[in-house]
Amino acid sequence: MTLLLPPDTQSVNTINGYPMPTGTNWVLTKDGLYRLEGGALVHWQPGHYAVELVRGRTQIPFAVLKAASLLANAYLNLSDAQRSQFEQASRGDISYRMRFSQLIAPEAETWLGVYRNAVGGALV
Known part of the structure; x- marks a missing residue:
């Protein structure tokens, strides 16, 4: 399960106030945010998440x-x-x-x- 984010998301800084935990990777795609632990896809648990992210274009095309x-x-x-x-x-x-x-x-x-x-x- 992916964590849905706005399509113009550039990066994710924290989730629920915490930075990326050791041993975990956040993979940002056009579909949302995936979480990998030890190379395996880990599903996000149902619930509410507070996500600090950077949105928008970094350069004018x-x-x-x-x-x-x-x-x-x-x-x-x-x-x-x-x-x-x-x-x-x-x-x-x-x-x-x-x-x-x-x-x-x-x-x-x-x-x-x-x-x-x-x-x-x-x-x-």
Whole structure:
């Protein structure tokens, strides 16, 4: 049995306030946290666990940097009239939508395609 953790977990520091005991290994996978003792899988007992962990990305992926660069460059090259079409959008506004033909840098969508399901968005 695996101890389910958030998918962006980077490392586990303590469980129930205790660091990893001697002779035990915690194996972090995309499915959760496994516990090995003496090379054998040990099941977590049913119950509540207080887990201190580190979450999030440690580095910005190259694809995100490339897409941001393309979008910033395209935006800065727009005329003032063209920029005005983006005035209604705001940072953090996840409900904003535009058609693919409206994108100022369609190639940025290609770079960000692998992250599309992570936010549940799509281009119309």
